[in-house]
Amino acid sequence: MFLVLGWVWLWPGDGVGALRVGVVVVGGGPVGLLAACELAAFGVGVLVVEVRGSASGRPRATTLHARSVQSLVRRGYLGGLAGVGAGAGGGNGGFHFAGMPGLKISVPVGEPVAVLKCEQEVLERSLEERARAAGVVVLRGHRVSGVGEVAGGVRVSAVGPGGRAVEWVAEYVVGADGARGVVRELAGFDSRSYPATVSAMAGDVRLEVAGDLVAGWHRTPRGWVVVKDVAGGGVRLRTLNCEGASGVRGVPLSLAEFREEVSWIVGRKVGMGSPRWLSRFSDFSRLAGCYRKGRVLLAGDAAHVHFPIGGQGLSTGVLDALNLGWKLALTARGRAGEGLLDTYDRERRPAAQRVIDHTRAQLELMRPAAELDPLRALFGELLAGAPEGGVLASMVSGQDTVLPPRGADSSPLEGSFLPNVPLMTGEGRTDVIGLLARGRPLLLLFGAGAGVGAGGYEARARGWAGLLRVVRAEPVASVPYEAVLVRPDGYVGWAAGGGGLAPALRAYFGEGGDAGAADAL
Structure with a gap:
């Protein structure tokens, strides 16, 4: 016998009253709620457990940088908050580096604003509303007290209002409970720490x-x-x-x-x-030694903490959730390639290390010692003379992130972020943002003759028809490839000339041949 609670399927388990859940997300901040939204979009049952009784009204993070804004908009978030097309060679320009003004951040034409100022509370409430609408159960006022793997899942214990104890057994657990969260310690994750100096x-x-x-x-x-x-x-x-x-x-x-x-x-x-x-x-800074231990994964401040100069904490966590969401969803549904979930650690942990390293470098520039004045003067000149979208701007905004390729024969385009190019398809004019909004992986075929025939790209992708969206478009000069596979998070997963399409599809989405297993998208 089972109880359907939203889209979460719960039933007594293990003979001790534990309830079965698809994925438990510990932490109801923006990172946890975003991960829950992404999982629910693929039809995965999700329970969010949060200790706070309501969204925090205290000012916290207020900055979303370019790559996180671009990624969120591609998934249909930030409606009304981030204008598209504002990046005509400069974005909103002014930012700072180590407290020094003059950092000019730009984005490609057609992308949203370069820097979005948005109170964390506003983003959190928007994500919670979307999560609940998608069937996510958000359980507030519950403090997690135990996390441990059991046969076929993870047991999560919590204490609710009035001291009431409750337990769940989930297929997977995502620890998005912040810098002082308990999942990291309860699950036994190691970390590297950098002691406080200021x-x-x-x-x-x-x-x-x-x-x-x-x-x-x-x-x-x-x-x-x-x-x-x-x-x-x-x-x-x-x-x-x-x-x-x-x-x-x-x-x-x-x-x-x-x-x-x-x-x-x-x-x-x-x-x-x-x-x-x-x-x-x-x-004080800290980076988890890995982002996955079996069926427990970390995201956001639970995985990495750094000095908040530059406002990169929220953006880094958002990109964690968008990278993890589709991979964990496909894994939970048995539609992922072998090892896909492990790429979350390989792609996101180095990015967090880089943020920790360059925020520590910025702090060194901020120390008031007079002997640092020549170095500050040098950086001031570099900022004043740097073009929009220079090295420092790309680093702070996350737009310099390139993911590691799958193999030595990968296309040069693989691992890069596909810009929001306008496209003309059989259904009319659209763009990359419009095609990715539903969260499905996308195979773009450029030109009427791209991969036509029994051995063409469309035929090779047919086994993944229940998941993969195939779109034919007129050729685009800025994307000189016959075919491009775009992941749900906006990054290029494969491009023509970089090995076979079928091996790439298997690496991401497992064995094909189940065209009738359409996802809830």
Whole structure:
């Protein structure tokens, strides 16, 4: 006997009252909810377990960089938030590097904005609404207390309101429960850590003297104060004290301590009151030794933590979820190629390491020591003279990410992100964004004669017809290939001239021949 709860199939299991679930996602922030949405889009039953009773109203991440925006829009997210076609050679341009202005981030024509400012709470609520509409069960107010593999699955224990204990046995578990989450430790993941060397604080307050601190990034001989005006006449302040790591951890930050820190860094008394929220943080960094242990996987801050200079944390987690979602969904449904799920670690962990490395490098430039002035001056000149979309801009925005090829004979296009080129198909004008919105892998055939015949591309792909969408389009000068396989996350999985199509399809989607097994897309 079973109970259908949304799209999650639950039934008593193991004789001890455990409930069976397709995938349990621990963590109801943007990364966890996005992973849940992607899984549900492929018809996988998903349960999200979150300790918070509701979406957090505290300001958290506010920046989504170009590659995460591009990827989200390709999957049909961010409706109304990110305009397409704003990237006519410059995007929205101004950003910073190590607190220095002048970083010009551009995107190709036809792509969404280069930098999207969006409060994490807004994104989280939007994703939760979409997840629930797709049949995801979001269970709030439950704290996970145990994670361990059992025969054929993973047992997840949690404590709900009033101390009520509940257990599930899932096929897979995704730990997206943040930097202080429990899944990483409970499942026994190893990590490499970089100890804290600085202390930092943040908070929304009201200045006693309006305009006492001007909006912007301000370096002093003692550190940094970053000032941003917020609605209602208040300011959002962030401090960086480079004297060393704070010995205080886990203790709530008081207004008096925050006021003293700001005043010390600025070098004069700064009066403030009416705090809306206050917090402390540091440059402590950590990277999980792997992103998968059997049936447990990590994503977002649960897998990687770094100093938040550059606003790359949310973007990195979003790209984790988009990379993992379709791979885990196909694996759970028995439609994945052997080893597909392991490519999640190989593709996303190096990207996180790179973010950790260059945020640590930016922090070194921010240290107020006078001997670093020539280096800062050099970087200032490089920023001023760099073209839009230069090396630093591509790195910060994630647009320089190229995935490792499957083999030595892979096409040069494989592993790159396919730009949003306009396309003319038999159904009319469209573009890459429009074709990927449903989340299905896409085989683009350019030209009426591309791979025609019994041994052509269309014939070779027929065994995957229930999953793969095949679209014929007129040739495009910027994509000089007869055929291109585009993964659901927007990256090129194969292109003509890089080995056979059928081996590539098997590597991603397993053995073909089951054209009737259409996915719920």
